[in-house]
Amino acid sequence: xxxxxRHSLLTTEGMSRSEVESLFARARVHARxxxxxxxxxxxxxxxxxxxxxEASTRTRLSFERAAKALGADVLNFTAQASSVVKxxxxxxxxxxxxAMGVAALVxxxxxxxxxxxxxxxxxxxxxxxxxxxxxxxxxxxxxxxTLHERWGSLDGKTVLILGDVLHSxxxxxxxxxxxxxxxxxxxAGPPTLMPAGLEEMGGRLAPSLExxxxxxxxxxxxxxxxxxxxxxxxPSVREYARLYGLxxxxxxRLRPGAVVMHPGPVNRGVELAPEVADGPANVILAQVSxxxxxxxxxxxxxx
Amino acid sequence: xSPPAFVLRGGxxxxxxxxxxxxxxxxxxxxxxxxxxxxxxxxxxxxxxDVSGLWVCPGFIDLHVHLREPGDEGKETILTGTRAAVAGxxxxxxxxxxxxxxxxxxxxxxxxxxxxxxARLARVWPAGAISKGLAGEEMAELGELAxxxxxxxxxxxxxxxxxxxxxxxxxxxxxxxxxxxxxEEDLTLAAGGALTEGTQATRLGLLPIPRSAEVxxxxxxxxxxxxxxxxxxIAHVSCAESVRLLREAKARGLRVTAEAAPHxxxxxxxxxxxxxxxxxxxxxxxxxxxxxxxxQGLADGTLDAIATDHAPHGILDKQLPFAEAANGVVGLETAxxxxxxxxxxxxxxxxxxxxxxxxxxxxAFGLPGGQLLPGGPADVTVVDPVAEWTVEPQRFHSRSRNTxxxxxxxxxxxxxxxxxxxxxxxxxxxxxxxxx
Numbered sequence: 001x002x003x004x005x006r007h008s009l010l011t012t013e014g015m016s017r018s019e020v021e022s023l024f025a026r027a028r029v030h031a032r033x034x035x036x037x038x039x040x041x042x043x044x045x046x047x048x049x050x051x052x053x054e055a056s057t058r059t060r061l062s063f064e065r066a067a068k069a070l071g072a073d074v075l076n077f078t079a080q081a082s083s084v085v086k087x088x089x090x091x092x093x094x095x096x097x098x099a100m101g102v103a104a105l106v107x108x109x110x111x112x113x114x115x116x117x118x119x120x121x122x123x124x125x126x127x128x129x130x131x132x133x134x135x136x137x138x139x140x141x142x143x144x145x146t147l148h149e150r151w152g153s154l155d156g157k158t159v160l161i162l163g164d165v166l167h168s169x170x171x172x173x174x175x176x177x178x179x180x181x182x183x184x185x186x187x188a189g190p191p192t193l194m195p196a197g198l199e200e201m202g203g204r205l206a207p208s209l210e211x212x213x214x215x216x217x218x219x220x221x222x223x224x225x226x227x228x229x230x231x232x233x234x235p236s237v238r239e240y241a242r243l244y245g246l247x248x249x250x251x252x253r254l255r256p257g258a259v260v261m262h263p264g265p266v267n268r269g270v271e272l273a274p275e276v277a278d279g280p281a282n283v284i285l286a287q288v289s290x291x292x293x294x295x296x297x298x299x300x301x302x303x
Numbered sequence: 304x305s306p307p308a309f310v311l312r313g314g315x316x317x318x319x320x321x322x323x324x325x326x327x328x329x330x331x332x333x334x335x336x337x338x339x340x341x342x343x344x345x346x347x348x349x350x351x352x353d354v355s356g357l358w359v360c361p362g363f364i365d366l367h368v369h370l371r372e373p374g375d376e377g378k379e380t381i382l383t384g385t386r387a388a389v390a391g392x393x394x395x396x397x398x399x400x401x402x403x404x405x406x407x408x409x410x411x412x413x414x415x416x417x418x419x420x421x422a423r424l425a426r427v428w429p430a431g432a433i434s435k436g437l438a439g440e441e442m443a444e445l446g447e448l449a450x451x452x453x454x455x456x457x458x459x460x461x462x463x464x465x466x467x468x469x470x471x472x473x474x475x476x477x478x479x480x481x482x483x484x485x486x487e488e489d490l491t492l493a494a495g496g497a498l499t500e501g502t503q504a505t506r507l508g509l510l511p512i513p514r515s516a517e518v519x520x521x522x523x524x525x526x527x528x529x530x531x532x533x534x535x536x537i538a539h540v541s542c543a544e545s546v547r548l549l550r551e552a553k554a555r556g557l558r559v560t561a562e563a564a565p566h567x568x569x570x571x572x573x574x575x576x577x578x579x580x581x582x583x584x585x586x587x588x589x590x591x592x593x594x595x596x597x598x599q600g601l602a603d604g605t606l607d608a609i610a611t612d613h614a615p616h617g618i619l620d621k622q623l624p625f626a627e628a629a630n631g632v633v634g635l636e637t638a639x640x641x642x643x644x645x646x647x648x649x650x651x652x653x654x655x656x657x658x659x660x661x662x663x664x665x666x667a668f669g670l671p672g673g674q675l676l677p678g679g680p681a682d683v684t685v686v687d688p689v690a691e692w693t694v695e696p697q698r699f700h701s702r703s704r705n706t707x708x709x710x711x712x713x714x715x716x717x718x719x720x721x722x723x724x725x726x727x728x729x730x731x732x733x734x735x736x737x738x739x
Contacts, residue, residue: 089619089622090624109624111624112507112508112509112624112625112626113507113508113624114624116577117622131508131624132624133508133509133510135508169508172506172508195504195511196501196502196504196505197501197504198505201505231494
């Protein structure tokens with residue numbers, strides 16, 4: 001068999017608008033296929049390996065569902081049950097799994113750059129399912145797809161990304177993806193959790209949360225983790241909820257028709273009030289179902 | 304046995320400490336520089352070496368080298384490290400104490416000295432630890448380390464976070480007449496970061512190291528120095544603000560010296576693009592303003608020496624996700640051309656460049672050499688200033704290959720290195736060990 005050009009998805013940085021839009025076109029086909037129960041069996045006879053060196057349930061299940069819907073065989077690997085604890089390196093693991101004849105490695109790892117490192121040392125496709133605080137391209141693509149399906153176009157829309165941007169791979173990948181599609185990206189959150197250089201990367205810092213809410217067409221709420229309190233970034237999760245949480249009162253300042261997104265899992269009552277998470281503006285479950293279709297499009301393009 | 308005598312004929316002698324820049328003959332005999340002369344010197348049995356078109360410089364001195372022995376001989380040994388040194392034109396290096404075990408006792412100091420003597424290449428001046436076990440808690444036996452031959456004290460690789468300890472070490476080392484060399488990094492500010500705060504760190508999802516991690520410690524130690532006296536030496540200065548503080552401190556007459564590393568005056572954090580762990584070190588690569596300020600500091604005398612912070616690491620330490628990869632780059636075999644690049648860029652006059660590699664570091668630590676003084680040690684580096692070459696890490700004499708300069712074109716190369724009158728590196732190659 002003639003070796004084909006390898007495609008990996010490691011980051012949304014540098015993706016062209018036409019690349020993103022052609023993935024969306026395929027995702028739309030897959031979404032209809034999933035609804036009707038007649039999926040495109042594009043990966044029949046191929047093997048996709050999910051290598052999850054960092055715990056994740058939703059993303060792994062979503063990739064597994066996507067690969068199986070395309071007809072692929074799926075290998076699942078989680079770090080807890082593996083030889084990683086015995087000192088086997090990331091490199092050893094990816095080379096070994098590749099040698100089993102896989103078409104694509106889907107990698108989740110707690111270190112930024114792990115997917116790039118793996119991709120440099122294997123010939124099969126690598127799909128980055130989240131590396132440290134660097135990138136989560138499939139999440140960003142499904143977020144953008146969700147907005148695209150709702151609005152028809154992202155051109156000129158304003159998306160507010162709210163919360164712990166410093167530690168968020170979702171925020172970074174969305175920044176690149178959304179701006180490529182013509183949207184404006186605004187950031188808000190505690191100053192201790194705002195990294196340097198967001199303007200140079202194409203974003204804007206909100207002068208205040210209230211002002212940012214008033215101009216947003218969508219709010220992407222990031223998960224805030226309890227470790228930020230112990231590491232000294234925040235006085236308390238409680239205070240975070242009061243100053244930066246998307247409460248019902250804050251959500252009421254949104255424009256009519258503005259949507260609320262969250263990459264999940266939601267800390268209800270912390271970054272997102274329960275009534276907002278379940279309210280009419282939320283598209284969180286649409287994100288989840290679009291996730292499978294978008295990941296099908298990604299695997300189909302890469303594997 | 305006294306080494307053979309050599310006459311270096313017709314080279315451009317560059318000896319900044321003596322204000323010499325002239326075509327001269329240089330006679331080396333009995334381990335010493337015997338004479339330098341504008342007129343041809345009689346060979347008188349000495350071997351004649353034609354060095355016309357080449358520069359004859361005082362042997363280079365590196366104040367900051369990790370030789371890794373004892374403990375990490377897979378990365379470097381005193382033998383391989385001093386091979387790399389003489390191949391890079393260095394006739395003397397100061398060996399950092401963060402070995403395993405660390406050099407916090409005269410026993411380890413003597414081991415380093417014995418291995419260096421057996422290697423018979425560059426001179427190795429041991430640096431003693433500031434604190435027992437480099438733990439930053441109790442002072443090491445500085446008096447014993449000094450008596451054994453340690454030329455300075457440092458916990459390099461780690462900062463002295465405890466300000467009380469730092470103050471007492473400055474006081475104590477002052478009585479011993481030794482500089483205290485500091486790795487300035489406030490760990491509460493660096494806080495697990497991997498790259499300078501800025502767009503590159505954010506883009507790559509690496510936790511940031513703010514410049515204040517270095518600058519605030521420089522400020523703290525200058526305050527302590529002003530209060531208690533002594534001699535403070537700041538290692539690997541990387542930030543514009545550190546250079547400014549040092550300039551002010553020197554203007555006020557404080558006894559502070561400082562060094563900068565070639566990677567910090569050559570590269571910015573852009574070199575880390577796409578996770579290049581061979582561009583990972585502490586302090587990290589900074590921004591263009593910092594590079595400009597470090598260059599200015601080298602030019603105006605705020606910084607006293609170019610020091611490589613040669614830090615060998617094996618491939619397993621570097622073939623890791625960026626945040627997990629080891630800190631440090633090798634530097635001994637690329638420092639000269641990177642320094643000469645500053646001359647071509649108009650940053651440094653050529654005499655200042657040579658001074659920063661030789662008499663500058665010698666004066667900072669009070670080491671022998673650094674000039675071609677008749678009667679002084681015959682430590683001489685002969686340089687071809689126009690030779691062009693490409694950095695091929697697999698050809699390094701160092702045991703390690705971790706350089707951010709791989710594949711880069713360089714101008715300027717070491718031709719001969721004499722240590723104590725012996726040609727340890729000759730015509731671009733290590734000399735075969737002569738049978739005694």
